[in-house]
Amino acid sequence: MDTVRNIPTFLPEILQARIESYGSSGKIPVVPIAAALLAISYLFILYFQRPRALQAPLLRAELSEKERQKTYLTDSVSLLAEGYRKFKNGIYRLTTTDGVESVILSAKYLDELKNASDDVVNFPAAINVLLAGKYSGISGDVNALAQHVIRSDLTPSLGRLQANIAEEVDLALERFLPACEDWTTIKVHQALLNIIAEVSARMFVGAPLCRNQRWIELSRDYTLTAFSVARAMRQWKPWMRPFVQYFTPELRQLKKVRQEAVKFMMPVTKERSETEIKNDDMTQWMKAKSSPSWAKDYEGQAALQVQLAMAAIHTTTMGATHMLYDLFARPEYVEPLREEIQTVLAETGGFTKDTMAKLKKLDSFLKESQRMSPPGVTTFKRRIMRDLTLSDGTFLPEGTLVEVDTVSRTKDPALVDEADKFDGMRYYNLRENATTTRDAHMHQFVTSNSSSMHWGAGRHACPGRFFASTEIKTIVAKMLLAFDMKLADEAAGRPKNFHFGVQVTPDSTAEALFKKRRAAA
Numbered sequence: 001m002d003t004v005r006n007i008p009t010f011l012p013e014i015l016q017a018r019i020e021s022y023g024s025s026g027k028i029p030v031v032p033i034a035a036a037l038l039a040i041s042y043l044f045i046l047y048f049q050r051p052r053a054l055q056a057p058l059l060r061a062e063l064s065e066k067e068r069q070k071t072y073l074t075d076s077v078s079l080l081a082e083g084y085r086k087f088k089n090g091i092y093r094l095t096t097t098d099g100v101e102s103v104i105l106s107a108k109y110l111d112e113l114k115n116a117s118d119d120v121v122n123f124p125a126a127i128n129v130l131l132a133g134k135y136s137g138i139s140g141d142v143n144a145l146a147q148h149v150i151r152s153d154l155t156p157s158l159g160r161l162q163a164n165i166a167e168e169v170d171l172a173l174e175r176f177l178p179a180c181e182d183w184t185t186i187k188v189h190q191a192l193l194n195i196i197a198e199v200s201a202r203m204f205v206g207a208p209l210c211r212n213q214r215w216i217e218l219s220r221d222y223t224l225t226a227f228s229v230a231r232a233m234r235q236w237k238p239w240m241r242p243f244v245q246y247f248t249p250e251l252r253q254l255k256k257v258r259q260e261a262v263k264f265m266m267p268v269t270k271e272r273s274e275t276e277i278k279n280d281d282m283t284q285w286m287k288a289k290s291s292p293s294w295a296k297d298y299e300g301q302a303a304l305q306v307q308l309a310m311a312a313i314h315t316t317t318m319g320a321t322h323m324l325y326d327l328f329a330r331p332e333y334v335e336p337l338r339e340e341i342q343t344v345l346a347e348t349g350g351f352t353k354d355t356m357a358k359l360k361k362l363d364s365f366l367k368e369s370q371r372m373s374p375p376g377v378t379t380f381k382r383r384i385m386r387d388l389t390l391s392d393g394t395f396l397p398e399g400t401l402v403e404v405d406t407v408s409r410t411k412d413p414a415l416v417d418e419a420d421k422f423d424g425m426r427y428y429n430l431r432e433n434a435t436t437t438r439d440a441h442m443h444q445f446v447t448s449n450s451s452s453m454h455w456g457a458g459r460h461a462c463p464g465r466f467f468a469s470t471e472i473k474t475i476v477a478k479m480l481l482a483f484d485m486k487l488a489d490e491a492a493g494r495p496k497n498f499h500f501g502v503q504v505t506p507d508s509t510a511e512a513l514f515k516k517r518r519a520a521a
Helices: 013-024 030-048 063-088 105-116 123-130 144-154 156-176 188-204 213-234 238-247 250-273 282-289 291-297 296-328 331-348 353-358 360-372 427-432 438-443 465-482
Strands: 091-095 101-105 184-187 379-386 403-404 482-488 498-500 504-505 511-516
Touching: 013 427, 063 091, 063 101, 063 403, 063 498, 101 105, 105 379, 105 403, 123 403, 144 282, 144 296, 144 465, 156 188, 156 296, 156 353, 156 465, 184 188, 188 213, 188 282, 188 296, 188 331, 188 465, 213 250, 213 296, 250 282, 250 465, 291 296, 291 438, 296 331, 296 465, 296 482, 331 360, 331 465, 353 465, 360 427, 360 465, 379 465
Parallel strands: 101 403
Antiparallel strands: 091 101, 184 511, 379 403, 482 511, 498 504
């Protein structure tokens, strides 16, 4: 019985009684006792080492999950506004379209998080979840070589390339807009989509390929279909997607378009890799900085061109469309903007880097349009890759999806004067009244900071925003000089935006009337 008396006292009474019964018979089964001890030890370890839970309230927890999903899908702005009122300086959870929860963070955490390394706070991992990247192909993980070339070659070269951009805009306007000798109906989004696809291609693959109608169609269709796939797949819970993918027509169409696009581009990348002719475009810059293995990976280069086209076309087209809709709805801005363009061109002698810098009113109108109709109502989408405790003690477990509410901040009267009013000269006036050059720069369209985060934040802020800004300004400026424009249905007012979760898109079917200006004839 001495053996029985030495049994550790932390064992459950039932187990101890069972051992005592065995002990009275003089037979103690070693294996079952060892297994029981291991099991109990494991339970103790699980108890004391269980992961810490996220301490954040769930917005509208009183509703069912389906009701929360539906509201997020159709009216995320009201959800974010409610969350902003209740938890402005804290965090809360939001149920997204597919039931996955996202944590909405106060902007006060931005500086701390944007400086964290990618193995702690990861952008591509979040985009892959929020835009169903496995299926849509939309990824925040842009090819490292392409990112480097955009930052080191494209952006610094915009001054030199401005003449090419202006030339391509002229050619694209001629191709995709009719003569418009009299008032002519134009589908605005469709026209801009084609124009921007061609102008972007001029920077990526150069002329004359950028004008190839088949490439324009493929890059345009791939862009539209990829986001259709993201919307379709986000309506299913993640565990269901491996099954429903086989019954999703958008996904089949995306695979088809991608295959065609890569097949179309492969001979081009092969020829460009083998030729000694040096073009002034992304393909040439990547060739110059690539490894020997990449130079021979024609399929990989072709696939990258498809991805670059999608990244360039989507948000740029949305931004330009929003701007024109806002301009059509507020014709009082047309003449001041047109006058600025004419005055600056007279000073600079044409569309140059200096011209872009001096178009401050146009820049202001574009930034205000983005404030009122951003590409998305949240930004700084990140996935927490390992447990993270912030400086104020806020704990974010591994796997947490986080975002920052931008739309509520830009509509907060404490931060923005007359926040609900569209003021196309808002940022022009702020720049003119700034006391330092640095303060003036804070109000430019391309600036990304805690007050204007539509381009993202930190090192993952959109690297192509400088090109996008130049492209939109050039297109809109040339349109204003060449055409009188107005809504086809002026009584209906500005075409309504569509919301899908946190995404904001302009009406792609809205029509406007264009008429060539006599002064431009």
